[in-house]
Amino acid sequence: MALLLLRRCGCDEHVHARRTPLPNRLRAAGTLPVTTKCAIDSNNVHPAIARFVLPLGATINMDGSAIGFPCRVFFVALAQGTWTNPSPADLFTTALISTLMSIGAAPIPNAGLVLLTLILNTWIPDRLETITNVTGDSLACVIINHRYRKAVERSVRLSQHLAAEAQVSRAENTVAEASKRVDDVDGAD
Template sequence: MQNEKKSGFWGGLPLWKKIFIGMGLGVLVGTILGPDAEYLKPIGTLFVNAIKMLIVPLIFCSLVVGVTSMEDSAKMGRIGIKSIVIYLGTTAVAITIGLTLGNIFAPGAGLNMAITDAAAAGKEAPSLVNTLLNLIPKNPVNALAAGNVLQIIVFALGLGIALSLCGEKAKPAIALFDSLAEAMYKLTELVMKLAPYGVFGLMAWVSGKYGIEILLPLFKVIGVVYLGCVLHVLVVYTGIINFVARLNPVRYLKALLNPAAVAFTTTSSSGTLPATIKASREEMGVSKGVASFVLPLGATINMDGTALYQGVCALFIAQAFGIDLSTSDYLLIILTSTLASIGTAGVPGAGLIMLSLVLTTVGLPIEGLAIVAGIDRILDMARTSVNVCGDLMVSAVIGKSEKELDEAVYNKETPAA
């Protein structure tokens, strides 16, 4: 009888509570075990690998289904433009918040680090032409196999549009992709049941490896980034939900709990996509077509949290090396981070790649990356959560503007179908 009660308690908890219990236990066990917590990392690695297994087929099938479900091509173009404008607009706002907080709190002031010749030599940033050319996959199969998300998105959009234009002859193929998408959603549901255990393993490893001691010297940077992330969600996102979409922001905040918890621990917005789609459709009442189109797009080009992190870290590195930035440097950081977000994959560690591009563009020492890399995992947790919260916000705004959001479901007046 006692075992049944325990089983009932655990089974009755919502996923986000299970995840946070796993997270808390992981931190406790990791702190106790220290470096020996490395032995628990495979538990988390298995979960992350299972999530990665879902990414390519889920994005591909979801986008094809999302495009083909919009029989009105003008509507699809309208939704695409709206999504990109909102995503890039909030990214610019996010990095502005990061730069502002970096100036206020000055996390790198007083470190007095010296610039070496090696540090000053940065890699040349890829040209805009090459970036645009690389959007088109020479071989779609290779793009799928390599997990090149941007190329997969371009091919999926093209295939979806072509199927929509084919009319009756394309119906069997559309039905196939629809079935595959449903199968991926079900597989996602099964994988997500492992989340609390995977999170336990990941957090035990992180806390055991880094510990409190290594976080103390950089605690100010972590605090500023986390403060900025919280402000961006509570002020910018809920403000858009409330004043633009005219929806209850509290319902939005409740709906993002599960995806944000998964994003916080897996540090992958693409990997969190299954949970994001589920929350958008079942918790917020967004239609299948809008959710399947907007969210995979957002998982790739919406990098608000990453942009905010870059604003803080770029200033931290400048302050640490005693470099004064001009107004044009600030504008260049905002522009570079906003545009670079389009080509940054939603996977763990992608923020460091993006940060190196920003540092190179502004002329800051690349050596600064080595300082930030030590706490990148901790920062990645917060910035990925913000990215996912932004995806959900945009899906709700687009759904409301296109009259494809069931407000009865959003307000919990009736369960999602």
């Protein structure tokens, strides 16, 4: 549904361009070079945006984990028969804790041993969560690129222009100092 709402920024083309690297998703941090290359080459994302958004998303944007944690909690509680009718407060607490745990989850396979024992993490759901996480990071990158590409390009051009001016200024100062030394040497003779 989000793709349909965001179609005008080319997100549907983004998903089709990412079909090849999706089976390679084992964990967000491990696929960061492939995701960055795909974003820059296949989706025409500005390199500065891709190199800022994707590592940030791989670290804190764990959508798949935020979805998977409460599903596992509800499954275990319902399977044991201890939670037949959860209250709104129970649901809110579970959602809040799951969100905090998903932000704190490291982007490497099975990083949280405590999370494994508490949430009963398994291999297949973890891979599905990773696909969700990486796809969400990439979509965020494409959307940010669509909105801010011109501003980033202006900023890059401005910084390059300022660096060139600073280099010219340093060269002029060096020439001025050298000519002053030559004048001092000529005046001493």
